[in-house]
Amino acid sequence: MKAIEQRIDRLDKVDKPYQQKAIKITLPESSQMKQGNTVIRANKLSAQVGKRTLFSDVTFSLKSGGKIALIGKNASGKTTFLRQIMHANEAITRGDKVKIGYFDQQLKQVDLTKTLWENIKEVSIHDDQMNRDCLGSLQFVPDDLPKSTTVLSGGERVKLALAMILLSDANVLILDEPTNYLDINAMKALEELIAGYSGTVLFVSHDRTFVRRVATHILALENEEITLFEGSYADWENSKKASISRGEEDNLLIEMEMSAIAAKLMEPRLTASEKAELEQRYQEIVAKRK
Structure with a gap:
């Protein structure tokens, strides 16, 4: 009987497998914008490539806290539009407290001379526990933290870049195709991170399932126009x-x-x-x- 009890004690001490937890990334009060305040306003925004008009005289306002999907056909001008938002011109105005974090496939924010953890610490405004929770939700384990970023796979660098932006002091995130190179589990984790993020997110993704699950608003680029729809992708389809x-x-x-x-x-x-x-x-x- 005693031998059985000893075996049970040993079993109890076995480490539990890693369990992904739902986390909420809340910006500090100094970076937060009041829900419903305008973060970005476009007034008669236009763009051309050569003689081809991508969109013209576009006017809309994006409110804080929204998760906005920019949708449209390939080569319709989505990336051009995002870059115009990034580099504000006379047709684009931003809220006073707006700070933009930008993600694209070039991953310029990842410093290849530093480790994964050093990259996070360089930009994060959160404590170490939140940093670890965010990385853990993206399937990084403790042994990954001291790794040089040069040994990370393409998908791992994408996840690191996304974590860096989510944990930074930016309160408006612009994500150009963030789901590329992500597996199903990582994509689901990103969905939950964006849903639990207290700032504003404007994103482009060709993955309709991702758009359906994440978007609270739709910016539709069609027929040289950009129209803001206040509702989910399913609502927009209906x-x-x-x-x-x-x-x-x-x-x-x-x-x-x-x-x-x-x-x-x-x-x-x-x-x-x-x-x-x-x-x-x-x-x-x-x-x-x-």
Whole structure:
């Protein structure tokens, strides 16, 4: 019996496997912006590549605390738009307390002469426990901390760069394709980190599942316009479907009215003035249909 108890005691002392915990990255009060305050405002923003117009006369305001997905087709101008936000011009204004952190695939913020932990300590405004929790959520283990960044894989450098931005004093994060090179677990961890981040996030991702889970607002770049939709990606999709349905219904009503007018024009008893009035109405409807 005693031998069994000793074996149970030894089992109890075995280290538990690492368990990912949900964390909330809260900015210090000095960096926080009041919820609902404008962080970025665009007024008649335009961009061209050569003679090709990407978007023109775009006007919108982004509020603090939002997780905003910028969506649009390839080569529609999303990266150009993000760079314009980064390098403010006469068409872009920022809130007084706004500090932007920028992520792209070049990973310039990662210093290859330093270790993983040194990179984090260089930029983080949080305590060591929060730093470790953030890295742990991205699947870094304690043995990774003293590693030179030169030995990290491409995906690990992406995760490090994201952790550095999330832990920095930036209160508006601009993320250009942050999900590239991330596996499913890392992507899920990033979703949770962004959801628990108290600042504002503007991001581009071609991963629709990621956008659906993270976005609270949608910036849609379509037909040389950028439109802000206040709602999730699912809400935006439903709104688009409803808009298409309304358009189809309107076209059906127009077709019906055109048919009715065409039938009246066939009536032999029409006076010249009545016929002229119907023909004018018919042309107005044709113009509306276009």
